[in-house]
Amino acid sequence: xxxxxxxxxxxxxxxxxxPEEVIEKPIKKPTKKKTKKxxxxxxxxxxxxxxxxxxEPEEPKEKKSFFSKFKKEERKEEPEIKEETPVEVPKQKKSxxxxxxxxxxxxxxxxxxxxxxxxLLQNNVAYETVEAIEQSLKESLIGKPTxxxxxxxxxxxxxxxxxxxxxxxxxxxxxxxxxxxxxxxxGINGSGKTTTIAKMAHYLKQNxxxxxxxxxxxxxxxxxxxxEEHANKLKVPIIKKDYGADxxxxxxxxxxxxxxxxxxxxxxxxxxxxxxxxxxxxEIEKISRxxxxxxKIFLGESITGNDATLQAKAFxxxxxxxxxxxxxxxxxxxxxxxxSVAHVTGKPILFLGTGQKxxxxxxxxxxxxxxxxxx
Numbered sequence: 001x002x003x004x005x006x007x008x009x010x011x012x013x014x015x016x017x018x019p020e021e022v023i024e025k026p027i028k029k030p031t032k033k034k035t036k037k038x039x040x041x042x043x044x045x046x047x048x049x050x051x052x053x054x055x056e057p058e059e060p061k062e063k064k065s066f067f068s069k070f071k072k073e074e075r076k077e078e079p080e081i082k083e084e085t086p087v088e089v090p091k092q093k094k095s096x097x098x099x100x101x102x103x104x105x106x107x108x109x110x111x112x113x114x115x116x117x118x119x120l121l122q123n124n125v126a127y128e129t130v131e132a133i134e135q136s137l138k139e140s141l142i143g144k145p146t147x148x149x150x151x152x153x154x155x156x157x158x159x160x161x162x163x164x165x166x167x168x169x170x171x172x173x174x175x176x177x178x179x180x181x182x183x184x185x186x187g188i189n190g191s192g193k194t195t196t197i198a199k200m201a202h203y204l205k206q207n208x209x210x211x212x213x214x215x216x217x218x219x220x221x222x223x224x225x226x227x228e229e230h231a232n233k234l235k236v237p238i239i240k241k242d243y244g245a246d247x248x249x250x251x252x253x254x255x256x257x258x259x260x261x262x263x264x265x266x267x268x269x270x271x272x273x274x275x276x277x278x279x280x281x282x283e284i285e286k287i288s289r290x291x292x293x294x295x296k297i298f299l300g301e302s303i304t305g306n307d308a309t310l311q312a313k314a315f316x317x318x319x320x321x322x323x324x325x326x327x328x329x330x331x332x333x334x335x336x337x338x339x340s341v342a343h344v345t346g347k348p349i350l351f352l353g354t355g356q357k358x359x360x361x362x363x364x365x366x367x368x369x370x371x372x373x374x375x
Contacts, residue, residue, distance in 0.1 A: 043361030125304035189272030214254030302332035327353035
């Protein structure tokens with residue numbers, strides 16, 4: 001999604017190879033001497049006319065002035081040659097040395113990285129992540145011969161180091177000693193938590209795991225109703241309480257119900273909350289403390305860019321995330337959000353939401369993301 005990023009990276013090398021050859025061309029300027037001579041003759045003709053008007057009769061003086069003209073011209077030509085010779089020496093040295101400067105130094109790297117930095121920022125890569133990429137590239141590029149550099153491959157390697165391939169999601173659930181396996185979902189309003197929980201329930205059922213839903217978003221009556229509709233369509237049980245009930249108690253009751261009925265997985269929905277509201281963040285900390293989930297997932301939108309990065313960081317600091325799911329990945333034309341969220345939290349992206357249907361939940365693969373970025 002970086003467009004013609006590979007071509008721009010190739011220009012890094014060409015910009016540094018023999019940039020100063022054109023300096024030698026303006027050294028030879030013989031035309032300037034010819035243009036100066038007629039100007040001097042005209043000024044001397046004027047001086048003659050002035051002398052004739054003032055009626056200075058002494059003819060030998062005119063002869064002296066005749067010879068003196070040549071003497072003056074000779075004197076003026078000498079300093080012009082002297083001025084040219086010291087100018088040519090440093091210019092030749094610069095162009096000569098530039099041909100042998102084939103390693104990338106710090107100054108050139110800084111100039112070249114400015115263009116890449118702009119591309120990354122425009123593609124929703126957080127500034128903190130851009131800095132990490134810059135540091136990684138510095139270590140791998142500075143001091144190396146420019147002709148041997150594969151800048152596209154170096155950038156790809158740098159980005160790969162920031163991403164973590166997710167663990168085997170199904171195997172973690174099946175191999176866990178915790179019965180039932182509890183997954184807590186967090187995120188802000190409108191990020192698509194309820195729909196994603198329904199997709200997850202469908203995915204688990206397709207892989208022969210039983211599921212129970214917990215409608216712990218008791219701050220919105222519509223959220224309880226929406227999750228219940230999904231539960232009915234998917235034919236999975238749901239534990240709910242009235243609007244305004246304690247959300248932690250809903251999660252606790254769902255776990256008890258699952259344990260009693262030997263249900264494999266409990267998916268807990270929570271109210272959307274802004275990361276800068278302390279009271280709401282404390283509420284989800286309470287839910288996490290009481291339900292003791294085996295997995296804590298942040299649900300964010302791919303298209304929100306730096307906002308999703310800040311949200312993920314705040315939720316990770318609050319409850320300690322296990323993984324991330326990004327919704328609306330199918331309409332994300334940039335791809336930088338996944339890179340930023342993974343780097344800032346240090347947690348793997350588990351799934352990508354790629355549509356509105358239950359089946360539109362794709363396992364994250366960092367190689368596919370790098371391919372999407374155009375590297």
